[in-house]
Every structure is written in structure tokens, then in C-alpha cells.
Amino acid sequence: MASLIDACARISPSTPLRGRTMATLIGLLASSGLRSGEVVRLDRSDVDLTNGVLLVRKTKFRKDRLVPVHTTTQGALGCYARERDAAFPIPKDQAFFLSSRGNRLSATGLQNGFAEIRKLADFDGGSR
Numbered sequence: 001m002a003s004l005i006d007a008c009a010r011i012s013p014s015t016p017l018r019g020r021t022m023a024t025l026i027g028l029l030a031s032s033g034l035r036s037g038e039v040v041r042l043d044r045s046d047v048d049l050t051n052g053v054l055l056v057r058k059t060k061f062r063k064d065r066l067v068p069v070h071t072t073t074q075g076a077l078g079c080y081a082r083e084r085d086a087a088f089p090i091p092k093d094q095a096f097f098l099s100s101r102g103n104r105l106s107a108t109g110l111q112n113g114f115a116e117i118r119k120l121a122d123f124d125g126g127s128r
Helices: 002-008 016-032 036-040 069-089 107-120
Strands: 053-056 067-070
Touching: 002 016, 002 107, 016 036, 016 069, 016 107, 036 107
Parallel strands: none
Antiparallel strands: 053 067
């Protein structure tokens, strides 16, 4: 996990928010058990940074659920939100996780980013 998170910083050196988005997203997936589709669908209003609770809408069985997060995850989400808001002070939409263009990060964007991170972390066989 640490290798993946470390590789996020190297994914797009000229666009630091991309790496920060991926690192925060991977950490959230690992710590919460959420599905990747649920994470990319999170809106800003779904993330309660004060109480450390996520509202996950329309889950696998089309229900909504509340997911508490650990205080360390809550802190990481808060740091990401501050960096995101500094990079994009006027949001293009209500997404919590943004692409490097300031729009909602898509499932394909997440998959492509994760593939790049795996290669940077040498999870795809390289020199192991």
C-alpha cells in the first residue's frame, strides 16, 4: 500500500493534484471498503468532514448508506479538499474527487491512473 501511495506523487509531476487525488482515493478505498464506482460518484455534499461520515448514494442495491471513516481518513480527505479547492476555486461541478481538468474524475480516469501508478510502483512485474 505504501508503494502505491508513494508512486502517486510521481504520476504527474507537472499536475500535483492528480497524484494527490489518486493517493487520497486509494487510501479511501483501502480504509473504507467502498467500491471504486461509489468513490468517484461522491459529491462534495456527501463528504461530511466535520463528523467523518460519507453518504454513499445508490449503492449496489440502489440504496443509500452512511459510512463512517477513521479520523486519519477524515484528515486526509480534509487535506485533499483544501488542495482541490486551491487548484479549482470555482468548481465546475459538485464532485468531491476531480480530474486534472477540474471535472469529476471518471471511472476510466481512475482505472487509467491506477494502471500508471501500478507501473510506477513496479507492481506489474518489472524488476521484481
